[in-house]
Amino acid sequence: MAQYCFGIDVGGTTIKCGLFDTSGKVLDKWEIKTRVEEGGMHILPDVAESILRKAKDASIPAKDVAGIGIGVPGPVNEKGEIPCAVNLHWGQKCIEEELRTLSGYPVKAANDANVAALGEMWKGGGEGARNMILVTLGTGVGGGIIVNGRIVAGAHGAGGEIGHACVDPNEEEACNCGGHGCLEQTASATGIARIARRMLAQSEKTSVLRGQEITAKAVFDAYKEGDQLAADIVSVFSDCLGRALGNFSCVVDPEVIVIGGGVSKAGDVLIQAVEKSYKKYAFSACRDTPLVLAKLGNDAGIVGAAKLILDAVGS
Known part of the structure; x- marks a missing residue:
């Protein structure tokens, strides 16, 4: 059974990242730069690289990772697709499919404000x-x-x-x-x-x-x-x-x-x-x-993203 998951909150300037256990305890959190140049083509590869490096450094095998939850600034449909995200310079993008391919982990994506709400419900003001x-x-x-x-x-x-x-x-x-x-x-x-x-x-x-x-x-x-x-x-x-x-x-x-x-x-x-x-x-x-x-302040997004993927995979 999976023991860990990752929560990602993509902003226009920085990407907040968190490693959680499946109870919602944050084990590590860090930030990487949001590279919006060239149509934001580097954003998801950078996220995948950072997550895989963190898992390697923490000696976490892939089988122990439930997956990645990710919040992004824009409307996300049930297929994990976004029509555009102006602040990220994205047009139509299949977020879940692309990040799943890059990381090898299950992925669930949603709008960042909705994800923050999920975080506040789980561990914040609405607990x-x-x-x-x-x-x-x-x-x-x-x-x-x-x-x-x-x-x-x-x-x-x-x-x-x-x-x-x-x-x-x-x-x-x-x-x-x-x-x-x-x-x-x-x-x-x-x-x-x-x-x-x-x-x-x-x-x-x-x-x-x-x-x-x-x-x-x-x-x-x-x-x-x-x-x-x-x-x-x-x-x-x-x-x-x-x-x-x-x-x-x-x-x-x-x-x-x-x-x-x-x-x-x-x-x-x-x-x-x-x-x-x-x-x-x-x-x-x-x-x-x-x-x-x-x-939860600035952590609402990563906490909610962790909950998002745990709900999606049934952990």
């Missing part, structure tokens, strides 16, 4: 739950939905694209996806800063935010200090996010909603603000669903 929503608030807004312990990927691999739910149909600026009024335009770090700049321009209120670089962190730091304009900005942000999560919850009926990403470093004040709005909009049966902070 013990089987039904969970993860929302990650970073440069953009990502997310993942877990139902009965399984990733909801959907027909096109786009399940859990929480950031592109329309929350403001009157928004005139376009989102990076080409749509208008996406949650990402309001609830991401860049979105919060955008709201702050608009409100600073429209308001005459005194604020510690005036005259400094406007970032999501600066907004929440000012909010914690009792700055009224910062409180107004946080109110707009939390109302949009709370309403969106209320809508998602009446479809998924999660046991827990986990909030991660860089913005979540604001901590409990963020949870309290969003929870207040969430309770206002959520369906009665879902109103008491707890909102909690993610726990």
